[in-house]
Structures are given as C-alpha cells and as structure tokens.
Amino acid sequence: MIRRHSVAGTSYAFDGLVEVMARATPLRSGDQLAGCAAGSDAERAAAQWVLADLPLTTFLDEQVVPAEDDEITRLILETHDAEAFAAIGHLTVGGLRDHLLEVAARPGSAATYAALAPGLTPEMVAAVSKIMRNQDLVLVAGAAEVRAGFRTTIGLPGRIATRLQPNHPTDDPAGIAAATLDGLLMGCGDAVIGINPATDSPRTTATLLHLLDDMRQRHEIPMQSCVLSHVTTTVDLVEAGAPVDLVFQSVAGTQGANRGFGVDVAMLREAGEATRSLGRGTVGDNVFYLETGQGSALSADAHLGTGGKPVDQQTLETRAYGLARVLEPLLINTVVGFIGPEYLYDGKQIIRAGLEDHFCGKLLGLPMGVDVCYTNHAEADSDDMDVLLTLLGVAGAAFVIAVPGADDVMLGYQSLSFHDALYVRQALGLRPAPEFEAWLAGLGMADEDGRVLAVDLGSSPLLGIASAGGAP
Template sequence: MLLRTKLFGETHEFADVKEVLAKANEEKSGDQQAGIAARSAAERVAARLVLAEIPLGVIRQNPAVPYDEDEVTRVIDDAVNETVFGEITGWTVGDFREWLLADTTTGDMIRRVSTALTGEMVAGVTKLMSNLDLIHAAGKIRVSAHCQNTIGLPGTLASRNQPNHPTDSVDGIRATIYEGLAYGSGDRVIGINPSDDSVGSVSRLLEMTYDVIQRWQIPTQNCLLAHVTTQMEAMRRGAPVGLVFQSLAGSQKAMEAFGVSVAMMDEAYAMAQKYCWTAGPNYMYFETGQGTALSADAHYGADQLVMEARIYGMAKRWKPFQVNTVVGFIGPEYLYDSVQITRAGLEDHFMGKLTGISMGCDACYTNHAKATQNDIENLAVLLSAAGCNYFMGVPMGDDAMLSYQCTSYHDAPSLRQTLGLRPLPEFEGWMEDLGLIKDGRLTARAGDASFFLQR
C-alpha cells in the first residue's frame, strides 16, 4: 500500500490507513497526548488529501483493532449489510462526503447506507467535513426511537432531567426533578447519576422516580446511571427500571476498563426486554465520549474520533432509545478548549446519526478546561440546528454531584422557543394539560417547582 501526496512541493507519506486517519483528524489534545496527531497543519491537510482518495472497502479492511483480537470490531463488522456494502465499497471517502451533502441524497437514503458502515468509515468521512458540513448533513438524518414516548421526531428537542445530588438524598433529588419538570425538562428521561452505586440505594431512587412518574402520569422513563451490573441486580430484585444505562468504549480492552463486555451487554439488553416497566421497544441508554479508549490505554494507536465512532457502531446492536456523547466531561488532556469541545460535539452527533442511532449531546465542560458556559450554549444552538435529539437539563447548568457544568433547565425551553422546536409530543401534551406550556411557550405557571407539591 502506498499512501502519499505532494503538498506545496513537499512529499507527505503515511505508513498505513490508521496513520492517515489519525493525522487527518482535527486538532485534539488527546491525539497529541497519544503521539499520533499530525505534526503540522500542512501534514494534517496532506493526510486529508490522501484520505479523500481511499475507497470505503479498504477502510473496512483496516479496522483500528484487528477482527480476531477485538469483539468490538467483530460486532460492527458482522453487522454490515453486505448487499448495501457491495454498492459502496468502491466509493472513496471524498465521494462519500459529497454524496452525503448532495441535495439529491435524502435522510432515508443515508439511513440505508448506514447499514453498511463501520466506525472507521464513519470517522473517516467526518474528518473531511467542516463544522457546517457536519451540521447540514446531520440535519438530514432523523433517527427516532420509542420507549414510553417518542424521541427524535422532526421539530422536537428533548431534555434529560438530571437531578443529581451529592449524597443521593431522595428528597433532594425529588425536589430537583420538580424544578426540571416545571421548565419542561424530563421528556427524554429522568436520569440520575448516583453517588452510591449500591443496589439498595439505586433501587430506592428507582422507586422514587417511578412514583413521581406514576403520581403525575408523566409520559417519560426513569433511569439510574449506575454500573450495568448494579441495575441488573436491581431488576432481579424487582426495582422499576425504565431504561438500562451503561457507558461504552471503542475497544474490547477499553470496555474491560469499564467492567463490561459485549456478552454482559447482551445479557443486560435481554433483561431490559424482560423486566423494564416501560413499553419499549427501545430500552437502552448509552453514554460515550472521545478519549475514553486512550484514558484506558486501549486505543491501539488509533485517534479518538475513530475510537468514538466504533462505540456507535457497537451500540446499534442493542437498539438504544438514546445515546449521548458527554463531550466536554473528560477534560483538557483530550479536548483542550472550547474550539475542540465544539468540534467534537458536532462530530459525535453527526457520527451517531450517520451510524443510525438516536443521538443527543451532553454539551458540557469541566473547570480545568478552557471553556465557559457561553461556549456550551453556542454548541447547543449549533447542535439544535443540526437536529440533535436532546440535551441535559441541570439546575443552572451546575451539576451538584458530578462537578462539571452542562446545559441548564432553562436551555431546552430557550432553544425550543428561539428555534421553533417542541418538547416530545406526548410530553408536550402532558405539559399543556397541566397548563405549563401553551403554543410551545412556557406559561406564567412554569419554572415553579412548588407546582408539583399539589399532588
């Protein structure tokens, strides 16, 4: 294999597809930390020139981790639709970009091609796309899913009610849920990151959230973002689980760092279908984020965009209700500043949709990254324009447990009212019945948690 180009008279040569992909990536501190990033801006573009000429079939033959060594690679490759793949195997990555952007290419056509894509192909084309390319192409693709309600319909924007509490106080979490509901946050899920991962504590919070949902007849689902083994044990003991959660990573070794495997997730998925109280058929909730494989020393010399795309390819196996990238959570050693966080958010959202999963984003940052609340508000607007399924809702964007900042309870209604978007339809009907929203706008009653003390 010969992979080289001239650029401004200088020859740039690359050893293999993995190196081309890594060096073609937008600048990320994680790739620099791994020692695989382009050494100059010119080399980055040279890698893209070469990448644009590589056929998709060759990308498939060169996964980040060999098929025989890695179950994530196997899950993705085994799921490829060979008929559709046969139609696109000769397309170059550059052809693929232009096909995605063409006015004659519809969302349905893209969804069909999604059945033949591996993570490396998805990441490859993403590297050739500008930010507005990513927004425009993602905007064409709608991926809808159903659990107790319907996510991902055109014109909707959902919000996870994320009522975390530093010590898992049932009263404190319930109060925070009320605050969020009063702003119209919670249509996608009432989802808690527990501080205590024990089965007893997790079950107690599942009971409480289920009780709130039943008492107020809320068309939504609950979820406790504990380790999947904890949730499985809670289900065995009869706790009311709405969605089953797990963080995923892009290689078998990185999955092991999270204490999970494909077989374990298969078992969890089967249990979800057997025990969840919700209607389904989509029961799973996954979180991801660029850099997790590297942080577990399980990236195999591949860049963080490739490893992220592989997660989406694997996640499709369990037909998730929702997947989101927790884009700025991991810290400055992977995404240094607001430029990198914004780019990664747009990339991940596009890649998830291109893979064919219901995709949202935890637009967020930590206090040691060079970013502010303004930056993630910007990202939320960009992603809303791209048709993002959902964001997080946290009191004033300040998570009381996880020590990071993300979007506020205020932001979903602000984005909806600014951009003409609506809550999920079942949930909007529920808010209208309670008099919290009218014609897509919050009413005078909204924003008052004590409204929910009335039942």
C-alpha cells in the same frame, strides 16, 4: 501500505490506515497526548488528501484495531450489511462526502440515510467526518432522522428532548426531588430523568428508582427514569423486581476500554433482554441508555490499534457507536467535554468534537444526543456551549442534558441549564417529545405551540414532588 501526498513542495508519508486517520483528524489535545496527531497543519492537510482518495472498501480490507484482538472489530464486521453497502461501494471517502451532501439537498433524504446506515462501518463514517466542515456535519445530520421510543418518542423532526439530571452529592431523595420539580416546571425530562448516583450501592439505586417511579405514577407523567448505576447492579435489581425502565452503561470503542468499564458485548445483550422482558414501555421497547466520550479508550490505556499504533480518539469514539447500534438504545449521548482538557483542550475543540460525534452517531442510525459540557479547568465557557447547543439544535439532535443552574454539584462539571433548553426550543422553533408536550399542555404548562408557560408554584399540581422526597 505507505501512502504519500505533497503539500507546498513537502512530501508526507503515512504508514497504514491507522496513521492516515490520526493525522487527518482536526487538532485535539488527546491525539497530541497519544502521540498520533499531525505535526503541522500542512501534514494534516496532506493526510486529509490521502484519506479523501481512499476507496471505502479499504475499511473492509484493513482494520484500525485487529479483529483477532478485539470483539468490537469482530462485531462491526459481522453486522456489516453488504447489500446496503453496494450502493456506495464504488466511492472513495471524498466521494462519500459529496454523496452525503447531495442527498441532503433532495426530498426524502432521511429515508436514504436510513437505508445506507447498515452499510456503513464506524471507521468509514469517522473518515468522512474528518474531511467535512462544521457546516457539512450540521447539514447532513439535520437531514437524517432516527427515532426510538419507550414512553416518549425520541428523534422526531422539529423536536429536541432533554435529560433532566437531578444529581445530588449524597443521593438525598429530597434534594433530588426538588431538582426534578425545578426541571419539570421548565419542560425538561422528556428524554429521561436520569440520576448519576454518588455510589453504586444497590440499596441506594433501588431507593431512587422507587422515588422516580412513584413520582411518575402519582402525576401520570409520560417519562422514563434511569439511575446510572453499573449494568450489573441494574440487572440484579431487575431480577429483584425493582421498577427499572432503562438500563444504563458507559461504552467505548475497544474491547480493552469496555473491559475497564467492566462489560463485554454478551453482558450488554443479556442486560437488554432482561430489561426488555419487563415490558414497561408504552410507545416502544428501546431500553438502553448509553454514554460515550472521546478519550475514554486513551484514558484506559486501551487505544492501540494495528501495528501497536495509537488510534485517534475520534475514530475510537465512533467505533463505540458500532457497538451501540447493535443494542438499539432509546438514548445515547457523548459527554463531549466531560473527560477534560487533556482530551479536548478548549471550546473550539469541544464544539468540533460535539458536531462530529452527533453526525457520526446519527449517520450510523442512532438517536444521538450530546451532553454539551466542559470541566472548569478547560479553556471553555458558557458562550462556547451556547454555540454548540445552537448548532446541535439546527443539526436535529435527539436530546441534550440539563441540570439545575448548569452546574452539576455532584459530578463537578458544567452542563446546560433548564433555561438553556427553553432557549434552544424558542430560538429554533423546536418542541418537546409529543407525549410529554401533551402532558404539559394538560396541566396548563405549555401552549398550543409547545412553549412552556410560567406557572404559580404555589398552586402547581407538581408541588407535592418536593415534599417528603417525592413520596405520595
């Protein structure tokens, strides 16, 4: 269906939902690369007017990726809750924006958003985000609340957790243990201690899993660990009796892109069942750690939708959340600036994308985190990351990622430092996850307000972590 709108005397036509969504998206380099971005600010404004006037039922009648070609589309449609949707089914996209902002101003907004989430499709949420200002994205996300748990509770209001990421270019246990000690002493690791292995070797993965689990038991740390190997590697180790807490996988918003990751929906569900059967959680049984990123489908050449037209990268990213919520993860984060400037060119685009991803994931019912990051060839710097981190803290992000010195020496990109986590907690009055905070306080490492205290490294009970690769 052709949809039209005029701006400043010029009429713009949009051929179908895919094109309207793409043209309405705030400017980003990935959409320009795919050839689906608006050609001007005027065309973008016209597309946003058209999008705002679309009934929400449009997204049930038209698919951006055909269901007959894509299992993610089928999953989205099969899991849509018609009863939850009935409360907003009469609205347009613009009406949904107004409704979300109105709910944010009411008492009990978190419960209202939670009841609404099953009735929203990812495409509806992506659409409404495209006509919202940054402050709208922050306000609504900050009023929503999504909790998950394993050994710590993620997503509680007034708290922000951290993934401690002690990567090492050769997977050296001693180097990983030293980085882990550094992070623990600064109050990081309450979301997960998660290692990106340099290789997908089952032997290396098992070694690192035992390292982290020995550390956890020796120091009675309420934490979960994860080695971010491919899901099949982790499931094999589950069957071999390795101490697996969380199963990790990168996921995307199309069947083709997930095929590029070597996964499908059935495989992921089976992995969740296998890991959950271990019963290793104490406060919950959410066992998935998932990562996503705008541009992943485009980079896999799996981004085409209805009519063979390119779907914008933010809509495809949000579709990944439709898969993720079926898996009920403990953690999910967008690695927002990791793929590079070909997809998000500069700090402005990274900040906007990070707020969009966080808003969309949280509104769909996910304990959403963000890797606040950029590559060294992007037009971005640490000042941009400070802005995004602060906005995410206000918006109630479940967790962020932190690495030694903000520089991941294995993956070769810039993320947040352990000090950045201390900054956002102090500046906004946020605290660690409660179970982890109690552990810090018990060691004299945190005060009654959850603020991390300086400790004498020489007398710290954690000193043994760095010796002999963390072995007891």
